[in-house]
Amino acid sequence: MFVFLxxxxxxxxxxxxxxxxxxxxxGLWMDLTGGKATxxxxxxxxxxxxxxxxxxxVCGTYVPTETSLKRIVDGKVLHFxxxxxxxxxxx
Numbered sequence: 001m002f003v004f005l006x007x008x009x010x011x012x013x014x015x016x017x018x019x020x021x022x023x024x025x026x027g028l029w030m031d032l033t034g035g036k037a038t039x040x041x042x043x044x045x046x047x048x049x050x051x052x053x054x055x056x057x058v059c060g061t062y063v064p065t066e067t068s069l070k071r072i073v074d075g076k077v078l079h080f081x082x083x084x085x086x087x088x089x090x091x
Contacts, residue, residue, distance in 0.1 A: 054079035058089050 053062040061081045068079035069086050080086040 056081045056085050058085040061085075 052065045054065050054068060055062050056068075057078055057080075059081065063079055063081045065079055068081065069083065071078050071080065071086055071089065073089075078089065080089065
C-alpha cells in the first residue's frame with residue numbers, strides 16, 4: 001500500500017512539474033513571437049447580430065468597427081483596439 005501511495009504522489013509531482021514547464025515555455029514563446037503564437041479568429045456575433053469586426057494590425061485582436069479607434073494610412077482606414085496599439089503602429 002505504501003508503494004502505491006508513494007508512486008501516486010510522485011506522479012502528481014511529475015505532472016505538476018510538467019505543467020509548469022509547459023506554461024513557462026508557452027510564455028517564453030509568446031515573448032519571442034511578440035504575442036502572436038497563432039492566428040486569431042474573430043468571435044461569433046452575439047445573438048446573430050451583424051457586428052462588423054476588423055483585426056487590429058498590431059496585436060491581432062478583432063474589434064467592432066463602431067467602437068474601434070481609427071487611423072487613416074495611405075487612404076485605408078485601420079482599426080485599433082486601444083491607444084497603445086494605435087501609437088505603436090508603424091506606417
